[in-house]
Amino acid sequence: MLSTSPSLDALIAEFSRLPGIGRKTAQRLALFVLKRPRQEIEHMAAALLLVKDNVRTCSVCCNITEDDPCSICTSSKRTHEVICVVEESNDVFAIERSNEFRGLYHVLGGSLSPLEGIGPEDLHIRELLDRVSGDVEEIILAMNPNVEGEATTLYLTRLLKPFGVRLTRIARGIPMGSDLEYTDAATISRAFEGRIAL
């Protein structure tokens, strides 16, 4: 860098490591840090380390948590008979935001990707199978609609079918608020396949 401060250069380098943060954004963030009161930045630094110290994986659903089992797994307000299987923790956030689903989750920790060397043993599939007991009535697969997600859905379907539990997958179709005109052919094709009777 061409700044006149090695400390600032170091912070810019640290910010640049973050996903989606390029050189210029990192520079802007570092200059922002410079301008803020020290106390505020101390809070930020402490928050970074607290996350590393406090956050772990729920032994039941494999979602991130501070208490084990997590607050979703232990909640009496949720339907314990339905498990929604997702790839990552941020998928849980996204689904919770919709306020649509009131069951439990299971976080796989990724999706099957032979190209990246991620096989079934790298995902929390064993833990999922352990949960499929008499209590569970439905398992909803909510993988991302891409090649890896589809492969994972297919793999889990084969694995879970023998348990005789109800197995579903969230719908693919035209997203709300969009235009048919600008929707890609694959999505339209899925929307037609998944049409429902009125």
Next chain:
Amino acid sequence: MLSTSPSLDALIAEFSRLPGIGRKTAQRLALFVLKRPRQEIEHMAAALLLVKDNVRTCSVCCNITEDDPCSICTSSKRTHEVICVVEESNDVFAIERSNEFRGLYHVLGGSLSPLEGIGPEDLHIRELLDRVSGDVEEIILAMNPNVEGEATTLYLTRLLKPFGVRLTRIARGIPMGSDLEYTDAATISRAFEGRIAL
């Protein structure tokens, strides 16, 4: 937030304070932090605090620095007779990247903005006037091409004219690599005004 970890929520809140970082990006960054080794995050936290401890303002040019005067002000490889006046420290970075200017800088710390209550006394204008001695041959004004920048240029022009130093302003015109067709009318009009003889 709907996460199952207060520490993670706190970190998401901290990231959200950064400029240009929305809720979703903050969430993505926080989950990234979760996945990295503790040592890496310790480095990041330390870099944040180091910047607050080490970085200060150069007493000559008002740019950020760790040594006072800064490495640009003390460099023997640079032309000390030319001063380029900019609004902020990141403007210095931008100009240094172009490798075009080899003189010194003066960072005002902002631009005149009556609407935001920023007057001449809030900028490092007094420090600039102190530097306009017999040695300085040229002052280049490099304010941003917006209302505040233009006002600052005008104000400084009036203030510096009496010193009899050569006063210039960087050119406004069509940016390199762009299309005339897509250039706004104000820029085209400035490009015509600033045309040079071939």
